[in-house]
Amino acid sequence: MTTIAPPAVRKPEATTAGGGRSGSVSWMALPALLMFLAFGVIPLLGVLALSFATWDGIGEIRFTGLDSWKAELKDPDLLHSIWVTFEIMALSWLVQTPLSIMLGVFIASHKRYRGVLAVLYFIPLLLSAAAISITYKALLDPNFGLGSGLGIEALNQDWLGDSTLAMGVLVFVVSWQFIPFHSLIYQGGVRQIPASLYEASQIDGAGRVRQFFSITLPQLKYTIITSSTLMVVGSLTFFDLIYVLTAGGPGDSTRALALEMYQTGFQANLMGPASVIAVILVVVGLILAQLLRRLGGRGDESQLEGM
């Protein structure tokens, strides 16, 4: 989901048996750091350099200073795609978070049938975004889709051809795909909450609803921040799903930043302005991630004070 996530790293072969006796283990970060430098930082610097250049993808790269920045920042399409991106981000957060928390709490309890349900809920996560998009596109086809197949007139909307409906469908499909993932995170979070908290509150006479709001939710604070960071930063880079489902359409109603970047770079052959968008994406992503971290407060405060 995130463009700058460090890729998986293979562990270096252990040279000495029984390593780890020495005090410092900072060398352990080295392989990851090297990979991150090679595949994260260096391309990023390349993009930054390209944003000050003019290049059509096959010719010569000419450095033209701020030309691309000026052209791109003046382009009304940029503002529009930023707006679309934040719309998708906000809507999908609002849909996903409550549902994921509820599902997470539900499947966290240790009952057998819930295990089966948890597996079922997990299925959408196993499918690729492209496959999901193609399937939904076929189901929602206004002429050959679900509506005409089942003969239900109400389902025969112009789902992907109407600006508002298309945005709704997009948020729905995103949520459908990622709620299982976030439920899983919340499930883990809920299982970490000490049972003694619930036992104590039970003695105090708290009901299930009161327990949920007074214990579960506050205890899930960091889980919520983690999951929200993933959602927010992830939705900045939504590409495959939108590209296959609506291709940014109808018109430019669902053309988010990542899609705008792709079109500018690879269809209009304007690598300079496309790199500008890429830089903006990275900066916005970093700012948002940092803001969400701040929301979490100081890292040293304990959630189990007085236990």
Add this chain to the structure above:
Amino acid sequence: MTIPSPRPTRRSSTEITVNNRNISRRNFLGLTAGAAGAAALSACGSSGPSDKAGTGTGAAATGTASYWSLSGPPGEAIRKAAIERFNAANPSTKISPLFFQNDAYKQKIKTALGAGEGPTMIWGWGGGGLKSYVEANQVEDLTDWFSQNAAVKDKIFPGAFGAATVGGKIYAMPIETVQPIVLFYNKKVFEKVGVEPPKTWDDIMALVPKFNAKKIAPFSLGGQSRWTNMMWLELLLDRSAGPEVFNKVFAGEKDAWSDPAVLDMLTKIQDLIKADGFVKGFSSITADSNADQALLYTGKAAMMVHGSWSYGIQQAQGGNFVKDGGLGFQNFPAVTGGKGDPSNQVGNPGQYLSISSKATPEAKDIAKKFFSTTLLDNDEINGWIKSGGVPIIKGSDAQLSSSPDAEYLKFIYDLSSNAKVFAQSWDQALSPTAADTLLDNIAKLFQLQVTPQQWVDNMNGVIGK
């Protein structure tokens, strides 16, 4: 999202790393054509020195030329057959092909050329895309070769060379088929409603309410693909004002879109959209999935403006629709009082094959031999005719009558050979930058998100870019 990395056992880790690199390089080369392409690559891998043939420009590739083109029926099989014939006839040299999906190809070829990894023979659409290769010095100037080989040039429709020419020089050989855009209709639907196919634009507007009253969409349209919408604009502008208006745009004249005929044409299109002339939900239908074709042969839509290749799709997917004579076809109607000659055509005047300027002299010679022999032979012509296409080769109409689709092929041949002007599709003629803005604004126009005047202003902004 991440490339799955195999978990090597310690001992074999180096080997697997090497394999890994091969796999990712193949991914980069986009070996999506699957088994066929892989077989081709492994075949040339086994022949020793031509190991690098897949990347084509390699200096090590003596006696080998590479060829990249589009996958999918019917073209892929015919292209592959041509290369096999050439390889069989010329055992000392070898052409190794790779096939890609249409949209993927457009990206791959650009990336590969930019990285100096392009093939010897570059398949393309001519026009603006070819121009950008020429400006980057990526393709060979073939002007001299064509004057030395006048026999080759004389065999090909002269109209096809327009899109192969940049700055007065020829940079590509026109190949394969001519594909005008025509009006298809469902005869059964017309019979049921009791109306006649349109002769003029006014007829079209008069037919729209009649079909809508019977709950049949007047026109099918795969609007999400955008170039489908563009075909309407191209034809309507040509019929009402002739080819001059777009020629001015193509020449990069300032404010060339401001011609009143353009505003009039855009207004006509939006009137048709407002009158529900196009099928409900057209803006979410893609042409790639052929859902627009399905609307026509299932009778959910009465008419469709589409490229001549649509015939083959209807035939393959529409059951007995074409065989039973359900598919009607005619020239795009005239506009009453319009200045354009209704015999003019728009579409693909041909496909194009260029030679990479970075290829070795040996590879270039192989390519030129391929151009002057196999690509003009009878098997090539028959292959395209069998697929329902009209080869861009003069006199091929003599062979058309033997085809079961003779009526349609004759229609396309006459349409193409009688056209006073055969204009190239706008998005192919313009530079990729201008074409992207064009398609973007066309989508917004069909969505009624921009007015005709805004459309003109937006498009004037990218003239000459």
